[in-house]
Amino acid sequence: MTTxxxxxxxxxxxxxxxxxxxxxxxxxxxxxTGRWGGLALGxxxxxxxxxxxxxxxxxxxxxxxxxxxxxxxxxDGLVHREAQPTNPPRVDYELTPLGRDVAERLxxxxxxxxxxxxxxxxxxxxxxSAKA
Amino acid sequence: MTTxxxxxxxxxxxxxxxxxxxxxxxxxxxxxTGRWGGLALGxxxxxxxxxxxxxxxxxxxxxxxxxxxxxxxxxDGLVHREAQPTNPPRVDYELTPLGRDVAERLxxxxxxxxxxxxxxxxxxxxxxSAKA
DNA sequence: GGCTGCGCTAACTTTTGGTTAGCGCAATCT
DNA sequence: AGATTGCGCTAACCAAAAGTTAGCGCAGCC
Numbered sequence: 001m002t003t004x005x006x007x008x009x010x011x012x013x014x015x016x017x018x019x020x021x022x023x024x025x026x027x028x029x030x031x032x033t034g035r036w037g038g039l040a041l042g043x044x045x046x047x048x049x050x051x052x053x054x055x056x057x058x059x060x061x062x063x064x065x066x067x068x069x070x071x072x073x074x075x076d077g078l079v080h081r082e083a084q085p086t087n088p089p090r091v092d093y094e095l096t097p098l099g100r101d102v103a104e105r106l107x108x109x110x111x112x113x114x115x116x117x118x119x120x121x122x123x124x125x126x127x128x129s130a131k132a
Numbered sequence: 133m134t135t136x137x138x139x140x141x142x143x144x145x146x147x148x149x150x151x152x153x154x155x156x157x158x159x160x161x162x163x164x165t166g167r168w169g170g171l172a173l174g175x176x177x178x179x180x181x182x183x184x185x186x187x188x189x190x191x192x193x194x195x196x197x198x199x200x201x202x203x204x205x206x207x208d209g210l211v212h213r214e215a216q217p218t219n220p221p222r223v224d225y226e227l228t229p230l231g232r233d234v235a236e237r238l239x240x241x242x243x244x245x246x247x248x249x250x251x252x253x254x255x256x257x258x259x260x261s262a263k264a
Numbered sequence: 265g266g267c268t269g270c271g272c273t274a275a276c277t278t279t280t281g282g283t284t285a286g287c288g289c290a291a292t293c294t
Numbered sequence: 295a296g297a298t299t300g301c302g303c304t305a306a307c308c309a310a311a312a313g314t315t316a317g318c319g320c321a322g323c324c
Contacts, residue, residue, distance in 0.1 A: 016246045019171060021192035024253065025246045032245060033165035035312085039151060051271055060153035062313055067272060077255025087320050088270035098251055105244050109237040113164060114148045114157045119230055121156065123209025167281085183302055194282055199303060219289050220301035 028076050032102055036061050036069040041095070041103040042110055044079065048094035078102055160208050164234055168193050168201040173227065173235040174242055176211065180226035210234055 016025040031037045036058065043049065043057045055066050070093060073079040078099035084090045095103055113120075148157040163169045168190065175181065175189040187198050202225060205211040210231035216222045227235055245252075 016249045018242055018246060019175065019189060019191055025249045028249065028252050029170070029242060029245050030167060032241070033170060035162060038161070038165060043151065052269080055271095057151060059151055063272070064274095064314085065312065068312095075256050075259045076252045077259075078252075083271090086270095088322090089272080091271060098248060098255075102241070102244065102248070105237070105241040109164070109234070109241060110150055110161060112233065112237050113161050114150060116230060116234070117148045117157050117160065120160050120208045120210075123230075124207050127207045127209075184300080187302095195303070196283085196305095197281070200281095215302090218301095220291085221303080223302060 031069075031072045031076055032078070032106065034069065036065050037073060038106055038110065040066070040069055040073065041078065041099065042107055044093060044095050045100065045103040045107060048092050051091050051093070054093060073099070163201075163204045163208055164210070164238065166201065168197050169205060170238055170242065172198070172201055172205065173210065173231065174239055176225060176227050177232070177235040177239060180224050183223050183225070186225060205231070 017023050018025050018029055020026075032041065039058045039061070040054065043054055049057065051066070051070075054070075055061060055063065058066065061069075070079060070081065074081050077096055080094050080096050080099075082092045082094075149155050150157050150161055152158075164173065171190045171193070172186065175186055181189065183198070183202075186202075187193060187195065190198065193201075202211060202213065206213050209228055212226050212228050212231075214224045214226075
């Protein structure tokens with residue numbers, strides 16, 4: 001893309017390829033699918049939320065991680081951050097159009113996994129009892 | 133589900149909910165969307181592969197992590213592992229039907245992200261130059 | 265007038281991920 | 295013939311990421 005890169009050997013037709021170690025898409029994918037990134041995007045899909053609202057929605061996330069995660073997503077252009085310099089500060093987060101598109105795909109995956117959990121748990125029991 | 137569980141407080145209608153800290157679906161989602169889980173599923177979508185074939189495909193993964201990742205996916209019933217006790221050992225991995233369904237959704241997300249990378253990179257430049 | 269909530273950030277600890285080395289044997293090069 | 299590489303791991307160790315705790319300054323509530 002930029003100038004000097006040899007990281008798409010054998011895949012010249014596709015500009016970006018997650019399977020290549022140095023491809024920037026891998027980093028973005030990690031932001032999106034990371035432990036908290038996915039849940040944050042999922043929660044924001046229903047509408048804009050303030051920081052602590054989001055925090056309560058995403059059960060178990062620490063302030064540090066949520067803040068970090070949101071900054072990464074904002075930098076990648078998936079989330080828009082609107083801070084009002086009032087006191088106490090009010091900061092709203094909402095998905096950008098690109099973020100919505102990503103969140104849709106993500107939610108399709110999330111909901112599918114949720115819906116498959118019985119199968120998954122059954123598979124685990126089989127696996128564990130076979131190995132025991 | 134099994135017998136004694138009180139982890140879906142306030143969401144009785146949905147059996148599993150990733151947003152709840154203790155929900156087992158969160159763990160499975162992490163296996164699926166984790167750094168290597170996603171790439172492994174993506175690579176296996178094209179067909180069954182041996183351990184080291186997979187390792188070469190997923191650029192940058194260590195043997196330890198790949199092995200670990202595959203075991204988790206196997207336990208969750210997404211990947212089938214077929215080991216032949218020959219020497220040198222031959223171990224083939226392939227997706228289960230459930231794994232295919234998951235991989236399809238995942239690939240939709242992955243390909244969308246790959247296709248959006250120019251926008252993402254542009255957003256990053258904007259963000260970085262604004263903050264500088 | 266003391267307490268909580270707001271949205272963070274800095275310092276520290278724990279957990280996780282990653283790296284290196286080795287395993288025993290078979291097929292492949294020299 | 296002898297050395298070298300590849301196979302699919304695992305154990306031991308080390309670096310990086312995530313989690314935890316504390317604190318910020320002010321506004322509104324009790």
